[in-house]
Amino acid sequence: MTPAARIQAAIELLDAIIVAAREGGAAADTLIARYFATRRYAGSKDRRAVRELVYAAIRQCGEPPPNGRAAMLLLAQDDPALAAGFDGSPHGPAPIARGEAVAQKGVVPAWIGRELEQSGVSSAAWAALVDRAPLDVRIRRGVDAAEVLSTLPGATPIPGLSQGWRLPSGTDVSSLAGAVEVQDAGSQAVSLAAMAQPGMTVIDLCAGAGGKTLALGDAMDGSGRIIACDVDRARLSRLAPRAAKAALGIVDTRLLDPGREAAALSDLDGAADVVFVDAPCSGTGTWRRNPEARWRLTPERLHRLAATQAHVLARAAPLVRPGGAIVYVVCSLLDAEGKEQVERFLDGHAGWQAVAPALLLGVPHGAGVRLTPGHDQTDGFFVARLTAPC
Numbered sequence: 001m002t003p004a005a006r007i008q009a010a011i012e013l014l015d016a017i018i019v020a021a022r023e024g025g026a027a028a029d030t031l032i033a034r035y036f037a038t039r040r041y042a043g044s045k046d047r048r049a050v051r052e053l054v055y056a057a058i059r060q061c062g063e064p065p066p067n068g069r070a071a072m073l074l075l076a077q078d079d080p081a082l083a084a085g086f087d088g089s090p091h092g093p094a095p096i097a098r099g100e101a102v103a104q105k106g107v108v109p110a111w112i113g114r115e116l117e118q119s120g121v122s123s124a125a126w127a128a129l130v131d132r133a134p135l136d137v138r139i140r141r142g143v144d145a146a147e148v149l150s151t152l153p154g155a156t157p158i159p160g161l162s163q164g165w166r167l168p169s170g171t172d173v174s175s176l177a178g179a180v181e182v183q184d185a186g187s188q189a190v191s192l193a194a195m196a197q198p199g200m201t202v203i204d205l206c207a208g209a210g211g212k213t214l215a216l217g218d219a220m221d222g223s224g225r226i227i228a229c230d231v232d233r234a235r236l237s238r239l240a241p242r243a244a245k246a247a248l249g250i251v252d253t254r255l256l257d258p259g260r261e262a263a264a265l266s267d268l269d270g271a272a273d274v275v276f277v278d279a280p281c282s283g284t285g286t287w288r289r290n291p292e293a294r295w296r297l298t299p300e301r302l303h304r305l306a307a308t309q310a311h312v313l314a315r316a317a318p319l320v321r322p323g324g325a326i327v328y329v330v331c332s333l334l335d336a337e338g339k340e341q342v343e344r345f346l347d348g349h350a351g352w353q354a355v356a357p358a359l360l361l362g363v364p365h366g367a368g369v370r371l372t373p374g375h376d377q378t379d380g381f382f383v384a385r386l387t388a389p390c
């Protein structure tokens, strides 16, 4: 592909991503994969270059841009080589017209900016929310870490995480599956807040495809029981093969029916040492990986998510044994999803107490701890540990 054709491809992809964000369609990564699946003439360098253009444009636009061309024109304003690619050549974009609409530069949509400010995340900290994320991995317990690291040149230890390593971007770890899990340092840290130990019974109530389930199982050294639940069949179905690859035989999965979780879990009432609630959320802490997610969020969606979080948190309480704990996690920096959810839970559940998770990352926030990309170089998280009365 010519440089101009790559720009045109990025414009077409951005158009599709903008529509998908507005209408609840597929994620940017999925749309990019689909686009190239039908364009076999594009080589790996073309794909990488187009992808980088697309993500650079998304990162620059806080508000959804009017269209892909306006977003690329914003990028071209600071990049003369890119501007020169608007040359009207056969597969390239039309030349830039005088006075043509250019997308507005920004970090977050205005309404989310207000929510962030109210949650104590000042505008000075916003740029880090859409920075490129580093490549972090967790080396499994029981694996010869020195041997693994000898195959990972440039790996640096992540402070505060004994199994966490940061790798040079683009490092291929596919041959190390089972020994090494790709996992953001923040996800690793919040999993540690569970203080999972060998022999425990742990319910991972919103396990998804099991990223944190595997970290919990690793901490339990393969002894005890994890019941990994989710309402999403497709996500949960990816968990068992991952657990098998990690030789983790203590995980059972349980598909839940939304709104009828209590019946499906009644055999576990009062049985769990820990219920881990990695609740569905706006993902404002993960924009580094999914920057277009900030175009998807609406006040109504945030409201619905907050209602689901309260529902899931309330479902967790009866499952905890006396003296056991709920660990509540959201990858969001909005208090409506983190700090305030926990305050409401404590107001409505007599005898429960918040105990600050002992993490070497993050800063205390309300009854929990908050990790942020700017302060911790991790995805953004809120995590709280709530202990049941004895």
Ligand SMILES: C[S@@+](CC[C@H](N)C(=O)[O-])C[C@H]1O[C@@H](n2cnc3c(N)ncnc32)[C@H](O)[C@@H]1O
Residues within 6 Å of the ligand: 205, 206, 207, 208, 209, 210, 211, 212, 213, 229, 230, 231, 232, 235, 256, 258, 259, 261, 278, 279, 280, 281, 308, 312
């Ligand atoms: C943040 S994701 C979990 C990510 C996962 N723990 C991991 O580490 O990869 C939240 C999950 O909650 C699930 N969920 C939504 N409503 C739920 C409910 N009522 N009960 C259980 N899980 C629910 C979603 O399907 C989603 O997989």
